[in-house]
Amino acid sequence: MTSGSESGTKPGRGLIGLLLVIVPVALFAWMTVWPILSGITRALSPEQPDGTRALSISNFAEFFSDPYSLANLGVTLWTCLVTLGLLLVICVPLALYLRFAQGKLATYVQTMAMFPMFVPSIILAFAFIRVLGPNGSVDLLLNAVGLPKIRSPYLTPWGPVIGLVWDNIPLTVLILVSGLGSVTNYAIEAARDVGARPLALFWYIILPRMWTSVAVVVSFTMLGLFSAFTLPYVLGPASPEMMGPFMQRTFGDLRDPDMALTQATVTMLFCVAFGLFYVRAVARNRGK
Amino acid sequence: MSKLTIAEVSKAFSTTRAVDSFSLEVADGELVCLLGPSGSGKSTLLRMIGGFETPTSGEIRIDGEDVTRLPPERRPTGMVFQSHALWTHMNVFNNIAFGLKLRRLPAVEIRQKVEKVLDLVGLAGYGKRHVTQLSGGQQQRVALARSLVLEPKILLLDEPFASLDQHLRERLREEVRDIQQRLGITTLFVTHGQDEALALADRIVVMRDGKTEQADRPEMVYREPATPFVAGFIGSMNLVSGQVADGVFTHSAFRLQVSASPGSALLAVRPEALDIAPANAGQGMAAIHRVTDFGINAVVDLSLPDGTRLKANVPDARAWQVGQPVDLVPRAFALYRDDKILLRS
Ligand SMILES: Nc1ncnc2c1ncn2[C@@H]1O[C@H](COP(=O)(O)OP(=O)(O)OP(=O)(O)O)[C@@H](O)[C@H]1O
Numbered sequence: 001m002t003s004g005s006e007s008g009t010k011p012g013r014g015l016i017g018l019l020l021v022i023v024p025v026a027l028f029a030w031m032t033v034w035p036i037l038s039g040i041t042r043a044l045s046p047e048q049p050d051g052t053r054a055l056s057i058s059n060f061a062e063f064f065s066d067p068y069s070l071a072n073l074g075v076t077l078w079t080c081l082v083t084l085g086l087l088l089v090i091c092v093p094l095a096l097y098l099r100f101a102q103g104k105l106a107t108y109v110q111t112m113a114m115f116p117m118f119v120p121s122i123i124l125a126f127a128f129i130r131v132l133g134p135n136g137s138v139d140l141l142l143n144a145v146g147l148p149k150i151r152s153p154y155l156t157p158w159g160p161v162i163g164l165v166w167d168n169i170p171l172t173v174l175i176l177v178s179g180l181g182s183v184t185n186y187a188i189e190a191a192r193d194v195g196a197r198p199l200a201l202f203w204y205i206i207l208p209r210m211w212t213s214v215a216v217v218v219s220f221t222m223l224g225l226f227s228a229f230t231l232p233y234v235l236g237p238a239s240p241e242m243m244g245p246f247m248q249r250t251f252g253d254l255r256d257p258d259m260a261l262t263q264a265t266v267t268m269l270f271c272v273a274f275g276l277f278y279v280r281a282v283a284r285n286r287g288k
Numbered sequence: 289m290s291k292l293t294i295a296e297v298s299k300a301f302s303t304t305r306a307v308d309s310f311s312l313e314v315a316d317g318e319l320v321c322l323l324g325p326s327g328s329g330k331s332t333l334l335r336m337i338g339g340f341e342t343p344t345s346g347e348i349r350i351d352g353e354d355v356t357r358l359p360p361e362r363r364p365t366g367m368v369f370q371s372h373a374l375w376t377h378m379n380v381f382n383n384i385a386f387g388l389k390l391r392r393l394p395a396v397e398i399r400q401k402v403e404k405v406l407d408l409v410g411l412a413g414y415g416k417r418h419v420t421q422l423s424g425g426q427q428q429r430v431a432l433a434r435s436l437v438l439e440p441k442i443l444l445l446d447e448p449f450a451s452l453d454q455h456l457r458e459r460l461r462e463e464v465r466d467i468q469q470r471l472g473i474t475t476l477f478v479t480h481g482q483d484e485a486l487a488l489a490d491r492i493v494v495m496r497d498g499k500t501e502q503a504d505r506p507e508m509v510y511r512e513p514a515t516p517f518v519a520g521f522i523g524s525m526n527l528v529s530g531q532v533a534d535g536v537f538t539h540s541a542f543r544l545q546v547s548a549s550p551g552s553a554l555l556a557v558r559p560e561a562l563d564i565a566p567a568n569a570g571q572g573m574a575a576i577h578r579v580t581d582f583g584i585n586a587v588v589d590l591s592l593p594d595g596t597r598l599k600a601n602v603p604d605a606r607a608w609q610v611g612q613p614v615d616l617v618p619r620a621f622a623l624y625r626d627d628k629i630l631l632r633s
């Protein structure tokens with residue numbers, strides 16, 4: 001009768017639990033919460049002419065009234081949305097194929113889809129320039145058969161998009177395939193048995209089970225893309241630029257840490273929004 | 289009025305011949321049980337009838353119409369799977385109504401049909417429940433209702449109750465039998481359990497390595513197994529291989545008068561048909577190895593001098609002691625030679 005309450009109130013149990021928890025919590029507070037708070041505080045209290053700091057939103061006012069900053073935010077959002085759209089268009093069919101196809105070909109496709117995960121971004125960027133850049137191999141091939149050169153996406157907003165799509169395919173496919181794992185073969189066969197053709201099968205049986213993983217993909221890739229640095233830095237245009245390179249340049253080249261912190265805070269707000277979206281999607285799935 | 293014809297159907301996978309020129313006619317309203325050991329091709333056969341596998345050769349006809357190459361969605365068959373086949377993102381009503389919705393029936397009619405079939409499987413009022421909130425037995429009833437609501441010509445069940453406990457399995461199989469008889473629906477039922485087959489079937493097809501070993505009424509399969517395999521597979525059976533010479537079957541000390549031609553033979557005798565009689569000390573064909581008392585009867589394990597074990601049912605355990613020498617007197621037996629029946633008594 002007392003066995004249940006005993007384990008809960010035993011002295012020492014609580015203490016050990018607390019000790020186990022305190023290390024990660026302290027680390028989290030020190031390395032994550034503290035920098036965030038100090039950064040936001042600093043962004044919100046710009047230095048006055050007399051050298052003191054006072055609470056003001058003038059940094060944010062400056063950011064949101066500066067056309068260049070807004071253009072950078074805009075190109076970042078545009079890149080995120082286009083990349084995400086392309087990722088879903090490419091990866092949903094791929095994931096469906098990997099989940100339902102059998103045989104050797106599927107194994108090869110799976111390996112191919114995972115391959116980008118093992119290629120560092122910087123090598124990817126270099127390969128991109130050699131293939132799609134000016135006088136890259138595509139141009140050489142076109143030239144060989146007497147066709148005009150392509151308009152290279154290198155140093156246009158499409159450069160980072162192409163690189164980021166390629167870079168994000170493995171994770172997206174993995175998440176989608178694992179989501180599709182919850183659809184049993186029997187459930188599929190039962191649907192066909194009662195008369196569902198492929199389209200109805202996808203729409204009524206498979207898609208409803210994919211929403212959670214699509215939501216996870218949306219939030220994960222958005223978080224990743226917002227903070228992307230290497231690919232936009234190497235492949236993207238100099239102006240407007242994505243938030244990653246923009247922050248780095250403001251901090252390093254322009255030596256304006258307050259403005260860089262303001263940019264970081266704005267970026268973080270967008271990321272928090274997608275983080276909440278992720279948490280909600282997962283919670284809703286748990287509730288089922 | 290639905291008749292199923294399976295003509296010379298074979299299915300070869302890369303490494304195995306799962307079904308090997310299998311033929312069967314199932315009459316309208318008949319319930320046929322497919323029975324056989326694991327890997328004998330029961331599921332493969334059923335999946336070919338349902339359209340989930342394409343036969344390598346042969347033909348499947350329903351009411352004379354060739355359906356061999358039709359996909360499942362265009363076959364008049366309904367299949368109930370072993371488990372995990374419900375759509376967990378839909379409630380009970382929507383699971384059952386899905387097929388009707390695909391057929392674009394009016395909502396009122398769908399509602400009526402679903403309610404009727406829910407009533408039939410004993411789940412009236414469960415429509416709004418989420419399928420994950422149902423017990424295993426209730427889930428399988430929903431799966432059954434989902435097939436029945438479309439009024440299929442042929443109902444296919446692949447070990448539908450295998451994941452349920454014994455008690456529930458027995459209850460559900462009686463319900464299936466009732467429903468099947470009430471609707472007069474032609475049914476193929478795959479099972480591992482011989483008692484299930486004996487209790488349910490109009491006809492039992494015993495399969496082995498993708499072929500029919502015997503197809504007959506349950507009592508015939510039990511009483512007159514056509515091959516030693518069926519004899520050993522259905523019910524418990526003593527199988528003793530020996531030699532016939534001068535009208536006597538011999539194995540070790542076991543001797544039995546038979547009117548058969550000389551040669552090697554396999555004797556099959558059920559424990560309930562094997563009488564034992566006390567013998568004098570130092571004599572007798574066998575010795576009692578163990579007595580297991582079940583109250584209403586008892587099973588005596590016997591040991592021949594060469595170590596062969598036999599079982600005999602006796603009415604009272606207390607009449608027998610371990611180690612006691614006994615003679616064996618089969619009341620009814622069958623003799624097989626080359627996998628064919630030689631003699632039955
Ligand atoms: N998709 C497949 N690919 C390759 N071999 C298969 C496939 N499906 C079944 N087999 C093989 O075909 C044979 C028959 O399998 P099947 O599932 O029909 O047996 P079963 O009688 O239903 O067995 P169980 O009682 O265990 O369900 C087995 O040897 C099996 O390994």
Ligand SMILES: [Mg+2]
Nearest residue numbers: 330331332446
């Ligand atoms: Mg099977």
